[in-house]
Amino acid sequence: MTERPTPDLEIIETRVYRGANVWSYDKSIHLVVDLGSLEQFPTNTIPGFSEDLVSMLPGLREHSCSRGRRGGFLERLNEGTWLGHVAEHVALALQQLVGHDIRRGKTRQVKGEPGRYNIIYGYIDENVGLSAGRLAVKLVNHLVEGDPDFDWETQRDEFIRRAERTAFGPSTQAIVDEAVSRDIPWIRLNQYSLVQLGQGVHAKRIRATMTSETSSIAVDIASDKDLTTKLLGAAGLPVPKQESVRSADAAVAAARRIGYPVVLKPLDGNHGRGVCLDLQDEDDVRAAFPIAEGQSRRGNVIVESFVTGKDYRCLIIDGRMVAIAERVPASVTGDGRATVEELVELTNADPRRGVGHEKVLTRIKVDEAALEVLADQGHTLESVPAEGEMVKLALTGNMSTGGISIDRTFEAHPENVEIAEEAARMVGLDIAGIDFICPDITEPVREAGGAICEVNAAPGFRMHTHPTIGEPQFIAKPVVDMLFPPGATSRIPIVAVTGTNGKTTTSRMIAHIFKGLGRKVGMTSTDGVVIDERLVIRADASGPRSARMVLQNPRVDFAVFEVARGGILREGLGYERNDVAVVLNVQPDHLGLRGIDTVEQLADVKAVIVEAVPRDGHAVLNADDPLVREMRRKCSGQVVWFSMEEPGSEVRDMIDAHCRRGGKAIVLNPTERGEMIVVQHGRREMQLAWTHLLPATFNGRARMNVQNALGAAAAAFAAGAPLHDIRQGLRTFSTNYYLSPGRLNEVDVNGVNVIVDYCHNAPGMRMLGDFVDRVGDSLASSHDLARPSRIGIIATAGDRRDQDMIDLGMVAAQHFDVCIVREDVALRGRERGATAQLVLDGVHAAMADGARCKQAELVVEEIEAVRHAMSRANRGDLVVVCVDKHAEVMSELENWSDTAQAGSTSNPDAPSADPDYTPPAADAE
Template sequence: MKILDIRTITGPNVYHHRPVLIMSLELESLAEIASTDVSGFSGRLISLLPGLKNHHCSLRHSGGFVERLRNGTYFAHIIEHIAIELSEMSGIGVSYGKSVYGGAVGKYLIITRYRCEEGMKFLLQSAVKLAEKLVFGESFDLDTCIKNTKNIISINELGPSTRAILDAAKKRNIPWRRLNDKSLIQLGYGINRQFIQATTTSMTSDISVDIAKDKNLTKKLLEEASIRVPRGRPAYSLEEAMEIREEIPGFLVVKPIDANHGRGVTVNLSSPEEIQSAFHLARIHSDIVMIEECLKGKDYRILVVGGKMVAASERVPAHVIGDGELCLSELIENENRNPLRGIGHEKPLTKIVLNIETETLLSKSGITLNSIPKKNEYVFLKETANLSTGGIAIDRTSEVHPDIQSMCERAVRIVGLDICGVDLIAEDIRLPMSSQSGGIIEVNAGPGIRMHHHPSFGVVREVGSAIINNLYPNNSNGRIPIIAITGTNGKTTVTRLLSHIIAASGKCVGTTTTDGIYINNIQVAHGDTTGPISARTVLTDPCVEVAVLETARGGIIKRGLGYDWSDVGIFTNLAEDHIGQDGIECLEDILKIKSLVIERVKAGGAVILNADSKEIVGLTLDPRSEMHTKKLTYFTLDANNIVIKKHLANGGHAYFVRDGEIFEAQGKIESSVIHINEIPLTLGGTAYFHAANVMAAIAGAHAINISDDIILKSLTSFSQKLNLGRTNLYKIGRGYLLLDYGHNPDAFQSIGEMGKRWNVDKITGVIAAPGDRADEIIQLLGETSAMAFDKVIIREDVDLRGRDKGIVAEILRQSILARKPQISCEVVLSSEEALRKSIDEMQTDELVIFFYEEIDVIEKIIMELGAIPSEDTSLFVKNLDERSKRGNAWLQYSY
């Protein structure tokens, strides 16, 4: 078997609403082989992975997978279950897996959820290796596989502080995204975006962090503020350290000037030899060494968030308690077996590691690792009380004296940190500092909060929630309004029109469309940007107050959605397009993909559906849409549409067109919004499909509380220059040129019917079909063109999408002539030549409709040919019941 690739989908997707991994696998010689075809395979697999006996599989009962295995199932399915079982054994168990046909014989996609991306990738690869080994009767080193996976998980998992903050964010429904393989996290969207990395946030001052790192500067600032700190100063040499020793009576502390986690810190020193040894240890971590008096008392950590104390802990250095039987080394081993202790920060407590500091401390006490401590005798193994060196914490939050709380909060204000850990030495935290010895020995930027969430004794303090409250006060969820638009045709127009309306309300809009990304009406990226990466670009920009996201099929299939929930989901229409692409075989497949946009509208959000499509209306009955939790609005071009009549009878909300006028209705109450003739986008009311787009946009704007006044003004100011490449009309030569991006039968029919309502003598269609569409769709495009246009020129896209040159054009030509043998139809493969030919041969009052591939190229050519943007309303038939001068009755637009 051969793994082709493993890709990650981080957002909701067509397989699952949570992140998944997709492994593309070529089964090669095992393509048509079932489990029953390999002698002894099933037995070997179950023997190695007995947990498979509990897998339900599609039979939905324990043991279901084993039944499938023994009755014969294929290897893609087997590997899916192996990967799931390995994940369970590795501590990142996932319950979802799926194997699907990958578009070619022997090629499959294996989809699994994941909790640790890199760990699950490794397990997918391991599942393939395991299956191969067992097929050939070879052994597989399962223990090493699990061990390696756990190492990968340990390296890649989030730290405890970040995890605690994220847990609090999730409770508040704040969206988040991991930005790297460390702990850098984006919280919130757009203007509400914040960053965290452990307990450092986007509100943390870089200057304040530098101050906190410089222990001498910090001490100076606090001392100037009349806050008690230990005497001492930095030493740049051993000689200077010895001088400071003479200046300060009593015991000393020697530590690096800018280290953390207790690294290089030695306490309770007095002799020159001890000072010398400690100085050299500190110099390993910093060129400058602090020499300070050693304050007497207990070691406390006060956590201050947003200027207020939120937790306090007493920290106790790493130690063991004797039982009168075991020697010291055995006691340490027992303590390290404590399930709460792990390596580094992986668990609430850290394993105790013996080092030179431990040896020195034990030597001072006359104890060795072979000594047997008395029962209940405390043996301290470290002098510093950091959790990272094996210490424990006792919650003292409720005991802190108000004077001490005030002093610590003031110290943090002076340094300027939003989140700060204050290290305090005091005899008793319940008493005011004025009545005891002690003082603040350090302030720490980015303090660990593990001790507060996992105290060894005392009350758990949810300080992650305090940090989230500081980042997002007033119970904010960090979100901005998100409007997602999907459908076959009209997505770009609705997206642009909605963005135009919302921008008119004074909001900064972030927009993704097929022609680029726009932030506050400024284009920041070019190209088709309708996928999740583009959506995240908008949602990461701190200027954006509202996101309007065109959301197309391709991005959904390949990468899922770029957001978790939207406030508004719009489904413009549904037509046969993309058949033959990405495994899409029918209209139902397209519906299933695009319906994800509706499924991911939040509870209480607005769903806006085209009532003229029975398939789209059917989504309201799909349990995945959870429509009972959402506000449903329909729009229709037919005021007598039975769907909206029933919907309104039940008190629902809808928009419809009656006598050329758009109406809004809620239950029995209806009101006129605007006549479609007044909207430039509808080209004098002849572009019925744009009337549908307008209703979708109005509904979307209303859903986020844009006023009627702003909506109406925006509808009348939305000119064709704001909708580039969509029904753009030009005066050129002896007639008119219309540019449009239509590329499916429905679009060709709609544009053709619109042209038949105009005062033109002849309509020429310059058409093409994407090469990756199924032959049947290309043939339907040809048949539609034959009926829509008087003359057809067939061009070909530059991107042939896997076809040989001329093949698509020939399919179109044959289908056109088969439908209408008498029509003028010729093939001019070059887009530029086809355009020039259509203009050169243009008759008086002829309309050429050019369906383009690249708008920039075509615009340049038509400008050279003297094209002028036209708003000539004399072209448009005001009364849609009239016949055009061509004598053809206009056809009622339908999807």
């Protein structure tokens, strides 16, 4: 053990999970940290550490930690805990410091790496969460050994300012909080206030208090104060006299016609900028004109009669008044001792005041306009107002200039409420701020005097949600009610599909079934993003970002996501929950990557989609896979089993017991006519389809697609699809190139049978090899003169383990007469030829043990490998191409054939004469 600790804590790796992940049900930040020498120094061995930490962050006293009670974390500090655990709690405390109520966190040691820890904690704003983690590490190191360049107060204040810059404003946050309370999902679309509420076809957008229902014309009208006044006046509503001018002389002339005192304000300004009140003569008007003109985007200035009284803001949402606030201009109250400047400093010290809109009140700014207002009252900054004297520092009551608000919602006269609601209707705004100037809102404006001086689009909610005096009004509720009326749907059904093999085909089957139901399906897969049958992005789209793209598309009313383990480990799911989770299988693939070294760990990763199933959702699980079977314990909803095992087996007995308790399952029942897919629900059994009548199964020989069809049928059944639509979907789904590119596509090239598939690992090769054996045997029986050859072009990705590559070659050698080994374009960290050589080594090892393969060749480039295979193939031979770039391969095959029918699903053994047989649908583009 070293004699004294040194500040060695450092962040090795950072990940941001934007949805459910292997560590948490909710979005989280994951830091991998190295303690270095600090691994030998728990907190109780570092003098003064705990006391200094708590003095800097008093909020840590509230942390319960694993003790489950207030002060539990302090107990852990005093007993001795490791500094990675401390960094977790500091990151949470820092977020709580800026109002983010996050309490989820955990710290676990990295297996097999002493001194390294996984720190996981929740976040609301991603940038704030990451900054909190970095500052937490700096603070812990500083407390271990003081850093003269580290100033805690400066670092803390900078963190707070950064959080305030990225945070939602009060209005946006109020609406988002209300949506969350109703289980309405939301997505932040930019770094500002543009937010999507809901998913897909149900989505609505807000930007501050403007919504996707807000009329652009209405906003333009409200921005034109002259037009607004004319419209309101034409409706018989009380408005001041006004004229629009473009010069100081014209303003003076208009003021004479209207009569002094007058107000000058920009035609299209906001937040009270450029508004000059109570102008008594020509000199005042000429002095005020450049101020108003400077805030006008079009250069027009409004001259209107000055209406005396108090300033009231009436908030109208969806045609109804929901809140009224009296706005009091920025001011200070004298105490007979302090100067105006001192009183302003004292007022700004209120913790509720901040810069801009990030807090409920804004600091009073002493600028030239404020000094002029002071001078008009006979004061300067050095003046000492008498006790109780109110000294104004602004003429308008806008909160953005330091004003305060008093809630008057339940005091307004009904006639004034009607006037405000009518004004919003005349302009056409769904959310409008109607500004009244009148002596008292409790008396009718038409009798007491006063007028509507302005109609505002996108009015701020801060004065109503956080009034300085009075009760807060929960005005986000009517906004969300307007966007999502009671009973309205905000979510679209989400089906997530994962597994080692078969994910893409199963996803396509499910999407095809629901397309037949008339749904606008958004699907992600390793081939790209498909919206309503149209490929909009060509890329590996099996990750969380692609899922969010689908959820943002306004056409989509049903989502099918292929979920790969890489995306889960990198960013989580990217969405909150899925209604149906399908797990096909878990096989030893992608091991040795991102800390996943065993198939059991891989199963835990894939089980994330099962954990994301809500109570009213379903997990569709392959009962034939022991690792998948165990995932039933992680499901909050119902389990739907599917199985290829025969009746009487142990698995089928388990399924039968499950169904007797009211459960659901999709199974295979063998009969004299073939295998029948059967739906079991409770004690009922319903026949779905013969496997040999499903084009994708190649007369039942493609056992992997039989399994995929079972999974797809179970998912569709769980998602509410009628049985006849599931049947029709499976009968019309084929593996032609247009419906399922790169997945068991069959092509006839001048009498050579070519199968194009994506197989790239040993478990998948076993399934493909079984299919090759079944198809090869049927080809052999139809050619009496010579046995057809089986030629396989095989490859795998470069990020697999060496043994996985060797295993692929060994399995392939059992099923092909000739193995041609190629490589993918992306080498994934290996030298060119290294991956192919390992696969070739596996083929040679199997050949030495007497495998079927009699010849193995290395042709690294994919297209060259295809050309080589086709040049040596004879009529009647079977060529299987395990592809990387399927489009290029299909194009090359077309070049080889003068009668090629790319995408054909012709099958000489398909029982087309059967009256129950439904031929595949025509290829759709």
